[in-house]
Amino acid sequence: MSFGLITSFQASASNNDPKASKTSKAPPKSAAKKQVKSSKKPKTVRTTVTRSSEPVVAGRPSFATALGLRGQHDDLNLKSSVAMVVNQDTKEVYFEKNSSVSLPIASITKLMTAMVVLDSKLPMDETLVINSDDVNIYRNSRLAGGTVLTREEALLLSLMASENRAAYTLGRNYPGGIPAFIDAMNLKAREIGMTHSFFADPTGLKSENVASAEDLARMLSAAYQYKVIREFSTWPDLTMVIAKRPQKFLNTNRLVRAGDMNIGLQKTGFINAAGRCLVMQARVNNTPLLLVFLDSVGTQSRFADAVRVRDWYEHMPSGEPQAIRRLM
Template sequence: MQHRFRTAVSRIASILGLVIVSSALIAPSANAAERKRATVKKVAPSATASTKKTADRRVAVTLRSSDRQVNDRRRVSAKAGVRPVKASAVSRAPVVPAKLSFGQMAGLHEVSDPLDLKSSVALVIDQDTREVLLSKNDHAVLPIASLTKLMTGLIISEAKLPMDEPITITQDDVDTEKGSRSRLSVGTTLTRGEMLHLALMSSENRAAHALGRTYPGGLATFVSLMNAKARMLGMTDTRYVEPTGLSSQNQASARDLATLVNVAHGDPVLRELSTSPSYEVAVGRKTLQYNNTNGLVKNPTWDIGLQKTGYISEAGRCLVMQAEVAGRKLIMVFLDSAGKFSRLGDAERVRNWVESARAFGAPKMTAQKGSHG
């Protein structure tokens, strides 16, 4: 009995020992795991902070790189002279309506004619017989633009002034009315003959003004002589206020201009200079090339003895010519033509009409004046 009791106690003691040993072994592991979890909890914030710092460093590097690129672009732009473009509202230039000519305002373009001319005023006369072949609004008094220079040239030529006398362009010769350009800068010196050539052939405004300004007695005397010559020739519709034609106050009728063309054609200097296809002048170290404003003078099918073109907005496109067509010496006047090349087209239409009339043996070639319609 005692033996069984001792055996049972011994077994219980063994079991208790195993339990104690197991507890001892398990406790350190649990504590280690707990410490590990605690360590992880403490380390996690550090890792997050480290990651954030790394990200911040990357952002900072990116920003610094971007700043360097911007600064580099600015330095390159500065070296190239390019300024940064700032965004701004798009501005549109105001639409300026085309300025009407005096002929358009007077309704002269509403007058029709058999040749469908684009000029509101036209007159074609046989120079020898004075027969009027075609007339359209020929009594209308309109601005004549640079056709003025034909009278300027006539006064200079008839004065017999020395053509080799030097004339210098001054500020007084600069156009302040229309703001037209000129290659003859202030200080340019040419001879009177060269100035006259450029005025008649290429319609050089500063050259024409300088011719009048340097005339004995000055500009006022010169303009007075222009008007006196017009009266002497019976040009009762004509008035001049300056020698270039830039002023719309320089006005005349087609009939008066036909008279002027007839007289000017009798001057060999005006014939030669006005029909010259091109001309060169030496200005300092440069040589300037000028061309005739009338392209027909270079056309070998035309026989032109004298010509002058003109244009300001108030006058429209203008042209006067003396030419031989179909064996007849004709004086042609075209005023207030609509379109850059229409005045030359009108001259071609008249020539074709005259040549056709001769081919068909028509005794007279008088176009009837159109009517308003």
């Protein structure tokens, strides 16, 4: 069962990385067949979010909730239990909330997965097949058993649509398989200074994948050095033919799809243990900021928190906030 990309949504100029083209994003060379320009206008993301009155799963609160971190007030009125805002260039910390606590990070894990895959220098056009191991890792997926895709396509789906089977097959097809891949993930984490983190699988589905906001800021900065990660994580949408049927995949970050923030890299995540999570690199007032939000209440609150931070930074009377400290 093979697939091909049949459309590549053109990104708005505001979502393009400064180092990349200002017109459109080219589809992966191994799969693109046709480009279609979007006629949609940028959407405005609301910053008022109603908290859900029901837990995600009764009796299974997030780790942050169990630690008493959820619902704490902060000066920006964020709905995330953990947050951090760091100047990417200077490493100055402008805002932090419970930033040293290690918590499950869900699919934010896939940024580390992508770095390990790219560091391996394995051929991006090599054909991979979704097998029974990939199918068993996550039951809800449009990548059925037998689906054929290249390593490049699997990486794009992992970063853009947070496709768990695609991420798992990337690890499974690493030399030495999943155990060697996990070892490489943790070695990479140590190399970039993530001292309060641990990785247990390539998808983020396991709650043992943990990191602090400080470490995630370091991982964001490291991942930003990879052009492929910047490009694939900010791809708005694509349509693929799977089993002779077109399937449309959307970027899991609504801010990317709206096109009203200058996002250079991003990743969302969610499992019950982690709550709703978001990390981004975004330019605000021409300043590259690293943004981390963990355990946000409600499905849209993490995106609204990012907009709150953007508005707060844009309207600083002094031009930029005073640094709290420097991230070492």
